[in-house]
Amino acid sequence: MAYRLKSPEKSLTKEMRRIARSQLDAALEAVTTETGETLAETIHTARKKVKKTRGLLRLIRPALPAYSTENRALRDAARLLSPLRDRGTLLEAYDALLDRYPDQPRQPFASFRGALTLQHKEIAGDPATFDALEAFGDRIATVRGRIDKWSLKERDAEAIAAGLVKTYDRAGKATARARRKLTEDRLHEWRKRAKYHRYHAQILAPVWPEVMEVRLAQSKRLEDLLGEHRDLSLLSAECRALERPNDMSARATFTGLAERRQAEIMAEAFPLSDRLFGEPGQALAARWTGWYRLWRKGR
Secondary structure (H helix, E strand, O other): OOOOOOOOOOOHHHHHHHHHHHHHHHHHHHHHOOOOOOHHHHHHHHHHHHHHHHHHHHHOHHHOOOHHHHHHHHHHHHHOOHHHHHHHHHHHHHHHHHHHOOOOOOHHHHHHHHHHHHHHHHHHOOHHHHHHHHHHHHHHHHHHOOHHHOOOOOOHHHHHHHHHHHHHHHHHHHHHHHHHOOOHHHHHHHHHHHHHHHHHHHHOHHHOHHHHHHHHHHHHHHHHHHHHHHHHHHHHHHHHHOOOOOOHHHHHHHHHHHHHHHHHHHHHHHHHHHHHOOOOHHHHHHHHHHHHHHHHOOO
């Protein structure tokens, strides 16, 4: 429950600081404490908490003078872990793909999975991996130390209205660009904008839980679909690049499965995104900020 408004009696500034502290504390704990997680899980947790903090900043972006500095610092910290994240997700994407098509024999691709496993183990044992985690922790701790100085230059509802509009409208435009021509860059932009919208819905969920929780589920579904599509592209590229499997037929079969799943994903993702981002951002922001004001008044 940390990543959402909690008390209607507290100002938005205090609530935003509380949420940011909780997210960055969790990111720091992930990389500095023995939690029993695998390396892939640690990296996933740390990056997710940073992304959620950046999502929070985007909600209040027009009203937060410190936005550019803090967003850039968090972005650069997360980039230290990006290569490690990709390696960790390939195994998960491989297993998820073949689980989806149980009639497909796995034996022809066994050497490919073995190569992915070996790569992951090599990264987990590389001292550079732990240097990256330490550098990430140092940068996050620096941002964490500045949170109490964050302040908003607009009143509460006005502070979130412009951020809502900007993020929402960008998600609609990203959907349209992806429909015209689906490239990896456009897919990434689409997913990023959908993710930030979900974060805003999650933060504001208490203003009308019955409505916002449905919105959260829909936007999370879209985000998961687009993330799966991206991971399958990485997986297919890795399959083509590796020396194994040597059997070209096995490579073609595997990448064909990935492309089949990607087509299924887009058949679901575009209509879902159209429904989520099909109205003007100003209309959505007016509705959500109206609910926010009522919530603050205890109604």
